[in-house]
Amino acid sequence: MEKExxxxxxxxxxxxxxxxxxxLQRVKAEYDNYRKQVRxxxxxxxxxxxxxxxRTLLPVLDAVDRTCQHEPITPGLHDIADTLRTxxxxxxxxxxGEKGDAFDPAFHDAVAHHVSSDAERLVCTQILRLGYRVGEHLLRPAHVEVVGPPRPEGDPRLGHDREI
Structure with missing residues:
Protein backbone atom coordinates (compact mmCIF):
# COMPACT_ATOMS: atom_id res chain seq x y z
CA MET A 1 0.00 0.00 0.00
CA GLU A 2 1.39 3.39 -0.97
CA LYS A 3 1.91 5.94 1.78
CA GLU A 4 -0.47 8.82 1.55
CA LEU A 24 3.98 0.80 14.60
CA GLN A 25 5.14 -1.47 11.77
CA ARG A 26 7.90 -2.90 13.99
CA VAL A 27 5.44 -3.59 16.84
CA LYS A 28 3.02 -5.23 14.40
CA ALA A 29 5.80 -7.47 13.04
CA GLU A 30 6.85 -8.42 16.59
CA TYR A 31 3.23 -9.25 17.46
CA ASP A 32 2.85 -11.38 14.31
CA ASN A 33 6.03 -13.26 15.23
CA TYR A 34 4.76 -13.72 18.78
CA ARG A 35 1.46 -15.17 17.51
CA LYS A 36 3.34 -17.59 15.24
CA GLN A 37 5.58 -18.68 18.12
CA VAL A 38 2.58 -19.24 20.41
CA ARG A 39 0.93 -21.33 17.68
CA ARG A 55 2.80 -44.35 25.04
CA THR A 56 0.61 -45.23 28.04
CA LEU A 57 -1.86 -47.08 25.77
CA LEU A 58 0.78 -49.28 24.10
CA PRO A 59 0.51 -52.02 26.77
CA VAL A 60 -3.26 -52.14 26.12
CA LEU A 61 -2.65 -52.49 22.40
CA ASP A 62 -0.06 -55.21 23.07
CA ALA A 63 -2.53 -57.10 25.26
CA VAL A 64 -5.23 -56.91 22.58
CA ASP A 65 -2.76 -58.08 19.91
CA ARG A 66 -1.63 -61.02 22.09
CA THR A 67 -5.23 -61.95 22.78
CA CYS A 68 -6.02 -61.89 19.05
CA GLN A 69 -3.04 -64.15 18.37
CA HIS A 70 -3.81 -66.72 21.06
CA GLU A 71 -7.58 -66.75 21.43
CA PRO A 72 -10.40 -67.44 19.01
CA ILE A 73 -11.44 -64.10 17.57
CA THR A 74 -15.01 -63.32 18.48
CA PRO A 75 -16.94 -60.51 16.78
CA GLY A 76 -16.62 -58.42 19.96
CA LEU A 77 -12.86 -58.91 20.20
CA HIS A 78 -12.52 -58.14 16.50
CA ASP A 79 -14.52 -54.91 16.99
CA ILE A 80 -12.44 -53.86 20.01
CA ALA A 81 -9.14 -54.51 18.21
CA ASP A 82 -10.20 -52.68 15.04
CA THR A 83 -11.63 -49.71 16.92
CA LEU A 84 -8.55 -49.40 19.12
CA ARG A 85 -6.17 -49.51 16.13
CA THR A 86 -8.32 -47.07 14.15
CA GLY A 97 8.77 -53.52 12.26
CA GLU A 98 8.31 -56.20 9.65
CA LYS A 99 10.12 -59.37 8.85
CA GLY A 100 12.76 -58.57 6.25
CA ASP A 101 13.34 -54.97 7.34
CA ALA A 102 16.95 -53.84 7.44
CA PHE A 103 18.08 -53.65 11.05
CA ASP A 104 18.35 -50.04 12.24
CA PRO A 105 19.55 -49.63 15.84
CA ALA A 106 17.71 -46.31 16.04
CA PHE A 107 14.37 -48.12 15.59
CA HIS A 108 15.05 -51.74 16.54
CA ASP A 109 16.25 -53.49 19.69
CA ALA A 110 17.97 -56.75 18.73
CA VAL A 111 16.95 -59.34 21.28
CA ALA A 112 18.79 -62.14 19.46
CA HIS A 113 21.48 -62.17 16.77
CA HIS A 114 22.06 -65.16 14.54
CA VAL A 115 24.99 -65.51 12.16
CA SER A 116 24.49 -66.61 8.57
CA SER A 117 27.18 -66.78 5.92
CA ASP A 118 24.47 -66.08 3.30
CA ALA A 119 23.53 -62.74 4.87
CA GLU A 120 25.00 -59.55 3.47
CA ARG A 121 23.67 -57.21 6.19
CA LEU A 122 21.65 -57.33 9.39
CA VAL A 123 18.02 -58.15 8.65
CA CYS A 124 15.07 -58.52 11.00
CA THR A 125 13.91 -62.14 10.83
CA GLN A 126 11.29 -62.13 13.55
CA ILE A 127 9.33 -59.32 15.15
CA LEU A 128 8.86 -60.07 18.82
CA ARG A 129 7.16 -56.78 19.64
CA LEU A 130 6.11 -54.04 17.23
CA GLY A 131 7.65 -50.61 17.48
CA TYR A 132 5.59 -47.43 17.37
CA ARG A 133 6.13 -43.81 16.45
CA VAL A 134 4.10 -40.65 16.09
CA GLY A 135 5.34 -38.63 13.16
CA GLU A 136 9.09 -38.53 13.61
CA HIS A 137 8.94 -39.23 17.36
CA LEU A 138 9.87 -42.76 18.41
CA LEU A 139 7.55 -44.03 21.13
CA ARG A 140 9.01 -47.52 21.38
CA PRO A 141 11.58 -49.45 19.34
CA ALA A 142 10.62 -52.79 17.83
CA HIS A 143 12.07 -55.87 19.55
CA VAL A 144 13.47 -58.12 16.85
CA GLU A 145 15.63 -61.10 16.11
CA VAL A 146 18.26 -60.42 13.46
CA VAL A 147 20.38 -62.45 11.10
CA GLY A 148 23.62 -61.02 9.83
CA PRO A 149 26.92 -61.91 8.24
CA PRO A 150 29.78 -63.34 10.29
CA ARG A 151 31.81 -60.68 12.03
CA PRO A 152 35.12 -59.83 10.42
CA GLU A 153 38.11 -61.52 12.01
CA GLY A 154 40.07 -59.28 14.33
CA ASP A 155 37.42 -56.56 14.65
CA PRO A 156 37.74 -55.64 18.35
CA ARG A 157 34.49 -53.60 18.34
CA LEU A 158 32.32 -56.60 17.73
CA GLY A 159 33.50 -59.14 20.29
CA HIS A 160 32.76 -62.86 19.95
CA ASP A 161 30.01 -64.40 17.85
CA ARG A 162 27.23 -65.20 20.26
CA GLU A 163 23.53 -64.80 20.64
CA ILE A 164 22.41 -61.78 22.56
Missing part, protein backbone atom coordinates in the same frame (compact mmCIF):
# COMPACT_ATOMS: atom_id res chain seq x y z
CA UNK A 5 1.18 12.20 1.53
CA UNK A 6 -0.22 14.48 4.16
CA UNK A 7 -0.03 18.18 3.62
CA UNK A 8 2.47 18.59 6.44
CA UNK A 9 4.83 21.43 5.87
CA UNK A 10 6.76 21.20 9.07
CA UNK A 11 9.68 18.80 8.55
CA UNK A 12 9.86 17.88 12.22
CA UNK A 13 6.21 16.76 12.17
CA UNK A 14 6.79 14.74 9.00
CA UNK A 15 9.85 13.12 10.60
CA UNK A 16 7.88 12.33 13.78
CA UNK A 17 5.05 10.82 11.73
CA UNK A 18 7.50 8.57 9.83
CA UNK A 19 9.15 7.53 13.09
CA UNK A 20 5.81 6.57 14.65
CA UNK A 21 4.78 4.71 11.49
CA UNK A 22 8.04 2.73 11.57
CA UNK A 23 7.52 1.99 15.28
CA UNK A 40 4.12 -23.43 17.29
CA UNK A 41 4.39 -23.85 21.08
CA UNK A 42 0.77 -24.99 21.33
CA UNK A 43 1.32 -27.54 18.56
CA UNK A 44 4.47 -28.83 20.30
CA UNK A 45 2.61 -29.19 23.61
CA UNK A 46 -0.21 -31.01 21.81
CA UNK A 47 2.23 -33.39 20.12
CA UNK A 48 3.93 -34.15 23.45
CA UNK A 49 0.58 -34.74 25.16
CA UNK A 50 -0.62 -37.05 22.37
CA UNK A 51 2.69 -38.96 22.44
CA UNK A 52 2.42 -39.41 26.23
CA UNK A 53 -1.15 -40.70 26.00
CA UNK A 54 -0.26 -43.07 23.16
CA UNK A 87 -8.63 -44.54 16.97
CA UNK A 88 -4.94 -44.71 17.88
CA UNK A 89 -4.07 -44.40 14.19
CA UNK A 90 -6.23 -41.29 13.93
CA UNK A 91 -4.03 -39.76 16.64
CA UNK A 92 -0.99 -40.48 14.48
CA UNK A 93 0.22 -43.79 15.93
CA UNK A 94 2.24 -45.69 13.34
CA UNK A 95 3.37 -49.26 13.94
CA UNK A 96 6.63 -50.43 12.37
Missing amino acids: RLPVTDLSLRHLLEERTDD RDRMAVREIAVANVL QLGSLGLQPF
Whole structure:
Protein backbone atom coordinates (compact mmCIF):
# COMPACT_ATOMS: atom_id res chain seq x y z
CA MET A 1 0.00 0.00 0.00
CA GLU A 2 1.39 3.39 -0.97
CA LYS A 3 1.91 5.94 1.78
CA GLU A 4 -0.47 8.82 1.55
CA ARG A 5 1.18 12.20 1.53
CA LEU A 6 -0.22 14.48 4.16
CA PRO A 7 -0.03 18.18 3.62
CA VAL A 8 2.47 18.59 6.44
CA THR A 9 4.83 21.43 5.87
CA ASP A 10 6.76 21.20 9.07
CA LEU A 11 9.68 18.80 8.55
CA SER A 12 9.86 17.88 12.22
CA LEU A 13 6.21 16.76 12.17
CA ARG A 14 6.79 14.74 9.00
CA HIS A 15 9.85 13.12 10.60
CA LEU A 16 7.88 12.33 13.78
CA LEU A 17 5.05 10.82 11.73
CA GLU A 18 7.50 8.57 9.83
CA GLU A 19 9.15 7.53 13.09
CA ARG A 20 5.81 6.57 14.65
CA THR A 21 4.78 4.71 11.49
CA ASP A 22 8.04 2.73 11.57
CA ASP A 23 7.52 1.99 15.28
CA LEU A 24 3.98 0.80 14.60
CA GLN A 25 5.14 -1.47 11.77
CA ARG A 26 7.90 -2.90 13.99
CA VAL A 27 5.44 -3.59 16.84
CA LYS A 28 3.02 -5.23 14.40
CA ALA A 29 5.80 -7.47 13.04
CA GLU A 30 6.85 -8.42 16.59
CA TYR A 31 3.23 -9.25 17.46
CA ASP A 32 2.85 -11.38 14.31
CA ASN A 33 6.03 -13.26 15.23
CA TYR A 34 4.76 -13.72 18.78
CA ARG A 35 1.46 -15.17 17.51
CA LYS A 36 3.34 -17.59 15.24
CA GLN A 37 5.58 -18.68 18.12
CA VAL A 38 2.58 -19.24 20.41
CA ARG A 39 0.93 -21.33 17.68
CA ARG A 40 4.12 -23.43 17.29
CA ASP A 41 4.39 -23.85 21.08
CA ARG A 42 0.77 -24.99 21.33
CA MET A 43 1.32 -27.54 18.56
CA ALA A 44 4.47 -28.83 20.30
CA VAL A 45 2.61 -29.19 23.61
CA ARG A 46 -0.21 -31.01 21.81
CA GLU A 47 2.23 -33.39 20.12
CA ILE A 48 3.93 -34.15 23.45
CA ALA A 49 0.58 -34.74 25.16
CA VAL A 50 -0.62 -37.05 22.37
CA ALA A 51 2.69 -38.96 22.44
CA ASN A 52 2.42 -39.41 26.23
CA VAL A 53 -1.15 -40.70 26.00
CA LEU A 54 -0.26 -43.07 23.16
CA ARG A 55 2.80 -44.35 25.04
CA THR A 56 0.61 -45.23 28.04
CA LEU A 57 -1.86 -47.08 25.77
CA LEU A 58 0.78 -49.28 24.10
CA PRO A 59 0.51 -52.02 26.77
CA VAL A 60 -3.26 -52.14 26.12
CA LEU A 61 -2.65 -52.49 22.40
CA ASP A 62 -0.06 -55.21 23.07
CA ALA A 63 -2.53 -57.10 25.26
CA VAL A 64 -5.23 -56.91 22.58
CA ASP A 65 -2.76 -58.08 19.91
CA ARG A 66 -1.63 -61.02 22.09
CA THR A 67 -5.23 -61.95 22.78
CA CYS A 68 -6.02 -61.89 19.05
CA GLN A 69 -3.04 -64.15 18.37
CA HIS A 70 -3.81 -66.72 21.06
CA GLU A 71 -7.58 -66.75 21.43
CA PRO A 72 -10.40 -67.44 19.01
CA ILE A 73 -11.44 -64.10 17.57
CA THR A 74 -15.01 -63.32 18.48
CA PRO A 75 -16.94 -60.51 16.78
CA GLY A 76 -16.62 -58.42 19.96
CA LEU A 77 -12.86 -58.91 20.20
CA HIS A 78 -12.52 -58.14 16.50
CA ASP A 79 -14.52 -54.91 16.99
CA ILE A 80 -12.44 -53.86 20.01
CA ALA A 81 -9.14 -54.51 18.21
CA ASP A 82 -10.20 -52.68 15.04
CA THR A 83 -11.63 -49.71 16.92
CA LEU A 84 -8.55 -49.40 19.12
CA ARG A 85 -6.17 -49.51 16.13
CA THR A 86 -8.32 -47.07 14.15
CA GLN A 87 -8.63 -44.54 16.97
CA LEU A 88 -4.94 -44.71 17.88
CA GLY A 89 -4.07 -44.40 14.19
CA SER A 90 -6.23 -41.29 13.93
CA LEU A 91 -4.03 -39.76 16.64
CA GLY A 92 -0.99 -40.48 14.48
CA LEU A 93 0.22 -43.79 15.93
CA GLN A 94 2.24 -45.69 13.34
CA PRO A 95 3.37 -49.26 13.94
CA PHE A 96 6.63 -50.43 12.37
CA GLY A 97 8.77 -53.52 12.26
CA GLU A 98 8.31 -56.20 9.65
CA LYS A 99 10.12 -59.37 8.85
CA GLY A 100 12.76 -58.57 6.25
CA ASP A 101 13.34 -54.97 7.34
CA ALA A 102 16.95 -53.84 7.44
CA PHE A 103 18.08 -53.65 11.05
CA ASP A 104 18.35 -50.04 12.24
CA PRO A 105 19.55 -49.63 15.84
CA ALA A 106 17.71 -46.31 16.04
CA PHE A 107 14.37 -48.12 15.59
CA HIS A 108 15.05 -51.74 16.54
CA ASP A 109 16.25 -53.49 19.69
CA ALA A 110 17.97 -56.75 18.73
CA VAL A 111 16.95 -59.34 21.28
CA ALA A 112 18.79 -62.14 19.46
CA HIS A 113 21.48 -62.17 16.77
CA HIS A 114 22.06 -65.16 14.54
CA VAL A 115 24.99 -65.51 12.16
CA SER A 116 24.49 -66.61 8.57
CA SER A 117 27.18 -66.78 5.92
CA ASP A 118 24.47 -66.08 3.30
CA ALA A 119 23.53 -62.74 4.87
CA GLU A 120 25.00 -59.55 3.47
CA ARG A 121 23.67 -57.21 6.19
CA LEU A 122 21.65 -57.33 9.39
CA VAL A 123 18.02 -58.15 8.65
CA CYS A 124 15.07 -58.52 11.00
CA THR A 125 13.91 -62.14 10.83
CA GLN A 126 11.29 -62.13 13.55
CA ILE A 127 9.33 -59.32 15.15
CA LEU A 128 8.86 -60.07 18.82
CA ARG A 129 7.16 -56.78 19.64
CA LEU A 130 6.11 -54.04 17.23
CA GLY A 131 7.65 -50.61 17.48
CA TYR A 132 5.59 -47.43 17.37
CA ARG A 133 6.13 -43.81 16.45
CA VAL A 134 4.10 -40.65 16.09
CA GLY A 135 5.34 -38.63 13.16
CA GLU A 136 9.09 -38.53 13.61
CA HIS A 137 8.94 -39.23 17.36
CA LEU A 138 9.87 -42.76 18.41
CA LEU A 139 7.55 -44.03 21.13
CA ARG A 140 9.01 -47.52 21.38
CA PRO A 141 11.58 -49.45 19.34
CA ALA A 142 10.62 -52.79 17.83
CA HIS A 143 12.07 -55.87 19.55
CA VAL A 144 13.47 -58.12 16.85
CA GLU A 145 15.63 -61.10 16.11
CA VAL A 146 18.26 -60.42 13.46
CA VAL A 147 20.38 -62.45 11.10
CA GLY A 148 23.62 -61.02 9.83
CA PRO A 149 26.92 -61.91 8.24
CA PRO A 150 29.78 -63.34 10.29
CA ARG A 151 31.81 -60.68 12.03
CA PRO A 152 35.12 -59.83 10.42
CA GLU A 153 38.11 -61.52 12.01
CA GLY A 154 40.07 -59.28 14.33
CA ASP A 155 37.42 -56.56 14.65
CA PRO A 156 37.74 -55.64 18.35
CA ARG A 157 34.49 -53.60 18.34
CA LEU A 158 32.32 -56.60 17.73
CA GLY A 159 33.50 -59.14 20.29
CA HIS A 160 32.76 -62.86 19.95
CA ASP A 161 30.01 -64.40 17.85
CA ARG A 162 27.23 -65.20 20.26
CA GLU A 163 23.53 -64.80 20.64
CA ILE A 164 22.41 -61.78 22.56
